[in-house]
Amino acid sequence: MDKAVRARLRALVCGTRRGRRDAGMVTSEYAMGIVATVGFAVLLYEVLTSDAVMALLQDIVRRALSAQM
Template structure:
């Protein structure tokens, strides 16, 4: 009896997995995605706050503001 119930339960689980597919991510994939996003944000922050980029951004803004004058 136990083997029959286990076989039916296993078949049901397999059908449910096949029906839904791999539509979502597991927790570890979310964690790796968050770590990658934070790493990219830190890198982007470092680039944008560097002196060279800040000077070029200021020059672009000054040019844009003085374009109409």
């Protein structure tokens, strides 16, 4: 096999590459991901605890519990 092909195969198997500039997320990317996740969680919480959604969920549970078998 050619040396270049062997080097590429080794890099694929080992997960390394010569001169690789980006080895993963940096701290700022983690921070932005956490901020986005928390923002989405707050938005989801606000929607699920709104009066309209609460009434809808209570109606679904009420109908499920009163269903005839």
